[in-house]
Amino acid sequence: MGQGEINWEQVHEWDEKYYLHVKQAAKEYRFLPVSHTEGNFVHLVGGLKLLDFVSQIIGANLGFKHPRVTAAIKEAADKVGFVQELFCTEYRSRAAKLIMEDVLGADDWAGRLRFVNTGSEANEHAFAIAKQVTGRPNIITREYAYHGSTSGAAGASRNRFYRSSFACPETGEIRDVPNFPGTGFHVVPAPYCYRCSLGHTYPSCKQEDGRLACILASENLIRTLGAETVAAFVTEIFYGGSCINPPPEYIPQLREMTRRLGILWIDDEVVCGFGRCGKWFAYQLYEGVTPDIMTIGKGMNGCALPGGGVIISKEIAEEVDRYRYWTGSTHAGHPIVAASVAAAVEFMLEENIPQVAAEKGVILAEKLQWLENQHKCVGLVQSVGLLGGFEVVKNRSRKQAFIEEDRFATFAGDISGYPEVIISEKCVLNGVMVGSNAPNSIRVAPPLTIKDEEIEFGFEVIDKVLTEIDEMCD
């Protein structure tokens, strides 16, 4: 059926009536009909054209419908379609080789990779494998973390509002899912220096031996539990969801601590991976740091199809290799997804996309800094490569948040005054899509294929919108 033949009124009616929508109550339903996508733009029916300045949910890293990836999907669909995981396809084998050898080979730690369907599922498997190989029940996670929406991944996720809760717009009621997030997760302070939950100010938080207070607090909790009960410590490097960049000492100190205490480090690279932070993987930002287990997703095929993966170290692989790994997932290793991953990684290797992201990231950082200089409502800007954002404040000198609950907000009740809601909506009306995961934060994470003039346009719009927000500041 051609574009002209689509009955959009009918589409609207069926979508509104039958689809189970998220992040909006039925009464709040908003119809955002997409006619098509092109390059780094989403085109809506009616003519509005949106620059994707956040790669959808920080994952559509290669723009829309990348021709290499689309061609690979078509070829695999025509040739193989679907077979289950016990069969080997040329696509899965090539995708695994590209990641394990061409991308990770030089770091000499990665032993085996398994493809699954989402980042959440990848983290579920990472936790299960970590617990299996250590025989220990506990996982350490951090404040404000996001690692996914399934039970275990949600257990490691520590945003108040991201727990598959029901949040009522009218009454402000929040209903968490009973007995839902997995257990055995223990929370340590986030390396969030702007609002340190230990009350410190970086870098005066450092101990005499140079250790950060949040690392020390993490070690104290682990020792209180007993390191021999802790399977792993899971982290992102730059928090994609919560837009937090740790101080430079944090990851090396965390890695030193996990090695010294004999616990595994799970590096969640679902957002940070595949060039986003200006390296293939964000752990490579730190000399001598490698993970025990790494999870991947989104950027591995630019979200062309659902996908995730878990990569285990050589030592862990040696242990797992002795057993029959009795687990199942109907679509794991799906040939068409694998073909899309192979094509995307080949393209990223040929074009050295991590380096491109590092270079464009310099422009992004300058533009964010410029926003901070221009606008009193901008309290903090942060970025690594093409992953960044800013935090909006009512009073900059007092670091007063616009919405006091900030990262503990439930997103129930009236959220129309949340800066993220106001800014996102105004940006959309001006043709730019930004994103957020907290009431006072805005994320900026354009596709790694972004053009300089598109960065310019995106920031022009954000600048215009923030001028209006400035008027709401003290």
Ligand SMILES: Cc1ncc(COP(=O)(O)O)c(C=O)c1O
């Ligand atoms: C850091 C991180 N890990 C895991 C996930 C979960 O991935 P998925 O939505 O594919 O399940 C996300 C999703 O945004 C994420 O940001």
